[in-house]
Amino acid sequence: MTTSRRTPTGAAVFSPAVTDAITTAAIDELVESGYARLAMDRVARRAGVGKSAIYRRWPSKQHMVVDVLALLSIPTGPAPDTGALRGDVRALMQSCFDWLTDPRIRAVLPDLVAESGRNPVLAEAVAHHVTRPRLIWARTALDRARDRGELAADDIDLVLDLLIAPVFWRLTHGRPVDDRYLDRLTDLTTGVAAT
Amino acid sequence: MTTSRRTPTGAAVFSPAVTDAITTAAIDELVESGYARLAMDRVARRAGVGKSAIYRRWPSKQHMVVDVLALLSIPTGPAPDTGALRGDVRALMQSCFDWLTDPRIRAVLPDLVAESGRNPVLAEAVAHHVTRPRLIWARTALDRARDRGELAADDIDLVLDLLIAPVFWRLTHGRPVDDRYLDRLTDLTTGVAAT
Numbered sequence: 256m257t258t259s260r261r262t263p264t265g266a267a268v269f270s271p272a273v274t275d276a277i278t279t280a281a282i283d284e285l286v287e288s289g290y291a292r293l294a295m296d297r298v299a300r301r302a303g304v305g306k307s308a309i310y311r312r313w314p315s316k317q318h319m320v321v322d323v324l325a326l327l328s329i330p331t332g333p334a335p336d337t338g339a340l341r342g343d344v345r346a347l348m349q350s351c352f353d354w355l356t357d358p359r360i361r362a363v364l365p366d367l368v369a370e371s372g373r374n375p376v377l378a379e380a381v382a383h384h385v386t387r388p389r390l391i392w393a394r395t396a397l398d399r400a401r402d403r404g405e406l407a408a409d410d411i412d413l414v415l416d417l418l419i420a421p422v423f424w425r426l427t428h429g430r431p432v433d434d435r436y437l438d439r440l441t442d443l444t445t446g447v448a449a450t
Numbered sequence: 451m452t453t454s455r456r457t458p459t460g461a462a463v464f465s466p467a468v469t470d471a472i473t474t475a476a477i478d479e480l481v482e483s484g485y486a487r488l489a490m491d492r493v494a495r496r497a498g499v500g501k502s503a504i505y506r507r508w509p510s511k512q513h514m515v516v517d518v519l520a521l522l523s524i525p526t527g528p529a530p531d532t533g534a535l536r537g538d539v540r541a542l543m544q545s546c547f548d549w550l551t552d553p554r555i556r557a558v559l560p561d562l563v564a565e566s567g568r569n570p571v572l573a574e575a576v577a578h579h580v581t582r583p584r585l586i587w588a589r590t591a592l593d594r595a596r597d598r599g600e601l602a603a604d605d606i607d608l609v610l611d612l613l614i615a616p617v618f619w620r621l622t623h624g625r626p627v628d629d630r631y632l633d634r635l636t637d638l639t640t641g642v643a644a645t
Contacts, residue, residue, distance in 0.1 A: 289568065291486035365567055368622045369560035373484065378624060386623060413634055416616040421608070424615035427563045428581060429573065439608055446641045 269312060276302040277309055281323045286362040290320060290370045290377070321380040324367075327359060334395040340405040343396040344414065345441045351419045352437060354389070355426055365427050393418060417444045464507060471497040472504055476518045481557040485515060485565045485572070516575040519562075522555065529590040535600040538591040539609065540636045546614045547632060549584075550621055560622050585610060612639045 280301035284293050295316060299306045313319035335346035354360055367385070371378035397414055400406040406414065421440060425432050475496035479488050490511060494501045508514035530541035549555055562580070566573035592609055595601040601609065616635060620627050 289486060289564065291484060362567060365560075365564040369484065369564040371624075372557060372560055372622065382623070410634065413616070413631065413638070416619055417612075417638075420615040420619035421611040423619060424611055427567065428577070429566075436608065439605065443608070443612075443638060443641070446638065 273302070273304055273308055274312060277304060277312065277319075278323055278326065281319055282326070282359060282363075285320065285323065285366070286359055289366040293320070295319075317374070317376060321377070321384075324380055324384040327363065327385065334392050336396065336399065340400040340403075341441060341445045343400060344418070344445050345437070347393050347396060347418050348422070348437050348441055348444075351389075351393075352422050352432060355419070355422055361426065364423075389419075390415060414444055468497070468499055468503055469507060472499060472507065472514075473518055473521065476514055477521070477554060477558075480515065480518065480561070481554055484561040488515070490514075512569070512571060516572070516579075519575055519579040522558065522580065529587050531591065531594065535595040535598075536636060536640045538595060539613070539640050540632070542588050542591060542613050543617070543632050543636055543639075546584075546588075547617050547627060550614070550617055556621065559618075584614075588613060609639055 277298065280298045281293075283301060284298050288294075288297075293316060295306055295309055298319075299309055302308075309319065313322065335343045335350070337343050337346060355364070364385070367377065367381050371381050393415055394411065397406060397411045401408055401411065417440065422432050422437075425436075472493065475493045476488070478496060479493050483489075483492075488511060490501055490504055493514075494504055497503075504514065508517065530538045530545070532538050532541060550559070559580070562572065562576050566576050588610055589606065592601060592606045596603055596606065612635065617627050617632075620631075
């Protein structure tokens with residue numbers, strides 16, 4: 256039946272090119288202005304579309320940003336597997352550093368962390384799209400270390416925090432992070448793991 | 451001369467009670483709405499004054515917030531001095547935890563950290579009023595540990611980060627911090643210090 260290829264009544268048909276343009280514009284606006292100041296008319300202008308093209312896809316700024324987050328944050332590739340805790344922690348730390356210094360992440364993440372304190376829906380979206388996938392990814396390597404007897408199960412949570420928190424804190428306060436810092440933080444993190 | 455007590459021509463005379471009311475209102479608005487959404491007319495309404503009373507004191511929202519920050523952040527009392535690194539680090543960590551869980555700090559700090567990435571004047575004000583006084587305060591205790599040979603000079607910076615960054619990261623992601631966590635983080639922090 257040729258009619259099976261007709262658009263079902265009531266379903267919207269969206270041009271993927273327009274969706275991509277809006278998504279890119281939304282990320283750029285998020286980077287430049289932050290969530291609180293992000294304005295739909297600026298996103299529309301930047302994407303070269305009318306505001307209605309945005310609102311047909313997402314009923315609100317929050318819905319749009321929640322979808323956009325998914326594009327910012329998926330860890331790629333398998334977790335490091337050097338065969339030893341120290342090598343894995345150093346590699347995980349490098350990966351977190353590379354992610355946190357990506358210009359888009361660097362601009363957007365502190366803002367999303369702050370907004371999450373006021374907006375539980377956004378907090379859940381940040382956890383779902385940004386924090387949790389990276390935690391699960393890193394935990395794979397730490398679970399292997401635990402299975403090898405190199406890390407107490409109780410300390411996995413603390414080690415996960417140390418992979419990201421000190422570097423995030425330094426970068427958001429405009430302080431430098433170099434290889435020596437990451438090496439020393441790795442010593443410390445794996446030192447306690449061995450106690 | 452009685453004229454010496456006259457107000458000098460051109461100098462503004464501000465009622466301290468009004469200044470206090472505006473300052474309190476500004477902090478409350480910062481806690482509720484964040485820096486980006488903070489509106490001067492809401493601060494005025496909350497303080498029970500006209501907007502001109504605010505603008506006579508501060509030419510802009512940024513000037514007002516910079517002044518208000520000074521009230522949020524002075525560490526009180528001397529730095530801990532238990533005579534040993536572990537005791538001092540645990541006490542410093544508790545003090546950072548208490549500060550970060552103060553409801554006003556908890557609401558305002560992540561927002562100021564995020565805004566600092568876009569606003570160098572605010573970043574400098576946050577460093578001057580919020581970060582630096584606490585760093586100097588904590589460093590007093592760590593310098594004593596260094597003088598006792600318990601801590602390498604090169605590691606002081608890393609230990610300062612560990613006093614605050616992991617707890618800040620967990621709290622802003624809605625994850626719990628308990629005494630066991632702080633104890634274990636202290637073990638780790640002082641473990642590397644002893645290497």
